[in-house]
Amino acid sequence: MTDTIFATDKKLYQLLKTGVNRARKEQRSLLVSLDRQLPAFDPLAYFAVGRQLFEKTLLWGRPTSDFCLVGLGASRTVAAEGRERFSVVKKAWSEILEGAIIDNSACLNGTGPLLMGGFNFTPQQQLSAIWANYPDAMLVLPRFLLTMSQGEYWLTTNIMVGPKSKVDELIKKVEQEWNMIERKATQRSWRKTFSTEIKLQEGEVESWKATVEQLTQDIKDERLEKVVLARQVDVKAEQSFSTTCILDRLRNKYPTCYIFAVGQGDECFLGATPEQLVKFEGDQLQTSCLAGSTARGSSKREDQLLGNQLLNSEKNQHEHLIVLRSIRNSLQKVCLEINISEKPKLLKLDNVQHLHTPITGRLKPDFSLFDLVKELHPTPAIGGLPKNIALELIRKREGIDRGWYSAPVGWINATGDGEFVVAIRSALVKDDNAYLYAGCGIVADSEPEDEYQETCLKLQPILSALKGELNEFTANNE
Template sequence: MDFKNPLANELKECFSQQISDLELSEAIKCISSQPEGKYQYLSFSIQIPTVDALAVLEQSGDTSNFQYYWEKPSDKFAIAAAGSVERIQTTGKERFRESSDQGKELLSKVLHISNIDHHLAYVHLLGGFSFFDHNVGKEWRSFGAGSFNLPEWVLVRDSKFTALTVTKKIAFHDDPQDICNSFLATLDRLDSICDAGSYQVESKRSFESKVEVPGIDSEDYNQWVNSVESATELIKAAEFKKIVLARELRVKLHTPVSDTKILNHLRHQYPDCYSFLIRQDGKSSFIGSTPERLASFQEREVLTEGLAGSISRGKTASEDAVLEHELLHSKKDLSEHAFVLDAIEENLQRYSDIFEHPVSPGIKKLSNVQHLYTPVHARIKEGVSRTEVLSRLHPTPAVGGYPRNLAMPYINKLEHFDRGWYAAPVGWINANGEGEFVVAIRSGLIKNNEVRFFAGCGIVEDSNPQKEWDETNLKFIPMLTALKHARK
């Protein structure tokens, strides 16, 4: 049996190498006749030529269903995925644990076949969590408080290696030829969107919306000053030591805007950041380019980081060096950074056999801002789940406050918008036990004819409302600039 497209022939080869050289339809017949309930999903992975993950997603076209994108260009790592075969949804205080339990149960029902031996040629679960335990705001309703999708297809590129995994739901006694045809239909579509030679490129036209940041004479500024002053008074009264307050900036759109075009600008401007897109349905997409990794997992090894305290970049080398020196000696920023490291240590050390980090922070430089930065390495104890680690780390003092349990209740009282998934953990995990999650800052929600961007900063006892306002404006720049460069 030979097929017209290359990916379909790869599928045939994949099955034939794994199942006694059976023809494709015979292989599927063999699988679908397994005891009822043993396997509910059939998945296969093949290696394909290197492609641009964002371009593949852009060419896939169907924005009415689940879509996912993840890329850190400096690591030469990217993921693109679309279609939802199954979706896990959780809410409440136990949402991390329940997501883990449901994820393990789901993966146990997937029969995965591959003709390649590579740690990324596996089934992936893609998604994340909201900032708070419950997420009921109308703008974020489709995202829920915890959501992970098993995609119909996922493409993972790691340097020069690219794996494509396709998954289908199967039922006991399904007709093997129908299953075969379903795989082939997906492969026909993927064959063209993975081939740059067949791409249709749209002509550019100007983006019409005018983007402005509110000034100090605005109502937004007055609300901000009141919030910061209230927070500093609470700190002086010993209610907590630090709280992170954020702002929402709404931009009305006169014409639709492409989320993939915004991301294309972000990934080129910020190659050391994690650019991401999560679309749950056709109504909204959550995008961003964050510098902050929450945790990456490989077996029992966990990498996380403290990222708190920031200052602008200089226009000259000398000015940049002066600003870096100022940040490294800023009592306010060093104090804010110390809260983050203390919290990470408190939340991870008792779960870890090894916990280590440099004594003093260094600097992470982005194109428009520089941050105090301390990498942290831990080796978690046997039996500790990855989602348990996530639940202990989120939210860090860099996006929540310190102590966490004392500061968190005040965020909703002092802010004037619904955080949704802003500053929450988003990422991926695969059936091989590997995964990575970031803190979804430098982000925005695109919905209908409006974009909502978010930016926050840490408030401590000596915080100045004007300076904190300026810092949030600085953090809005990446997303606003990317929006200006977007074309539809």
């Protein structure tokens, strides 16, 4: 990489010239996008720089799949409010791509123009100011997109041009921006040791347990199958959190999980989730059912015993079947075919193991990834069943604003391929404050103490990453 990769780029000059001429003719703004191959880089080095220089910085990756995206800045931000947020974003992305001038020589998924971002759990009047800067939908077309995929490293530059744009000025500006990014990425050492004492404010634990008890009665009265109840834990640190260090610990500790971050100003929503909502490529989709969980054992024998108990647990198998049936019913609306494994298997993570069933399918013509996300969210694993009644009970009983917790976060490219996950095992971080959420599926025979302990187990990964060392979070922290 050199200081002249843009200034001497004849292809970029010609693309921009063509774009400006078209913008003048059509009297509108349009997208010019060009990618180029780069030497190997650490995505987090650029994420750290992005947090310094830009209002919006985003990251998405899965370490074991050798895939990572880093979005620096925003050439265009698509935001939407209300129940039609999926449709609004779908239309806006189509309009951005209309007439766009794209040179995507990499031909790799994750290169070229794409949107990164996500949605909130459910459109509703906000109960707190915590999520004020995260609307019902927010997806970003990055100014600079860095992609690591299949052992290759690429930079995609997305530039919006208008009728009055001047090519030389556009190139000069993008050159200056990239030079600053490069200097800081090579000079800044963000891999510093970071640990801090944290204080937990769990809220009214006994009140939450009482809500579990109330929900079990609601489920019996309403003849529901399941409602997911979440709770919020506030964390206060002795110093400001380093979001880059938190992400570094998460990717090293949970390499099979999806590592994500959506930085908005001095706030950042981040996490390491094991739960894929849906992946789409061509006309093929991939999703999974992840419901039912237990702890990992302290020995191989104990771990196997706990796993076998989970596989044979009537309660957990029932919960898993509820989620699986709901996913199948949702997919039938948009799929030509659906393939589901016969029996769930164990998905073992560092501190928890889940029942897991892979699902594949083929999408009907004229449907998109946004349609899949709309149909699948929220799954019973984070909402309940029947969906609408469960969501109404969540609004009535939960008493918190979930924001983007347990909502779809991901990316979509110009051809419609992409992937979204369910943003659990996550936190919203701002300065020395962090807001964490964990939930569990409540059924008719749920025990409040057991459900509380399950939320404690689910909070451990992100709490450990926030603190910088292992932080055993159990009922003893009350």
